[in-house]
Amino acid sequence: MVWFETCGAYAESKKYFGIGWGADREAAARKALDTCSVKSCKILVAVCEGDK
Template identity: 55%
Template sequence: MFLAAAALMLAQAAPAYAAGAIAVDDEAGMKAGDVGYGTATGYSTREAAGAAALQNCKDEGNTSCKVVVRFDTCGAYAGSADYYGIGWGKSEKAAQSAALEQCGNKSCKIVVSDCE
């Protein structure tokens, strides 16, 4: 009985694995503010989160959605008319910084970011 109770307590104390994703509808020449997107968090796998983000993007009326980033903690997508970047990290700020760095242009702006 003691072992069963201890196992139950450990199972409740262990953090649940959760994943998130961001999907966007973006084309070359599109301004960051015009990009359509969908996000999903709280899924058991990155693949499931990607499928949900893709569906959320389409549900917003976007027609050419694609999953651009899957993450365990935080993810971000940055863009401009000619550049884009993705990032992930242990905080929203870290994910945004990584996306802006990968975007690589002063005109890049955060389009969307999300965290678990």
């Protein structure tokens, strides 16, 4: 489980993962990819408060 304010995202590769949060979906996704730190990481989910 991951807690975030506003928007959050999760990225992973075969060996690594990253999580991110931000004011919008794109900012959260960028941070998740940055924390995953390998080019093979892909965003699996990005959600914002109020998404249904």
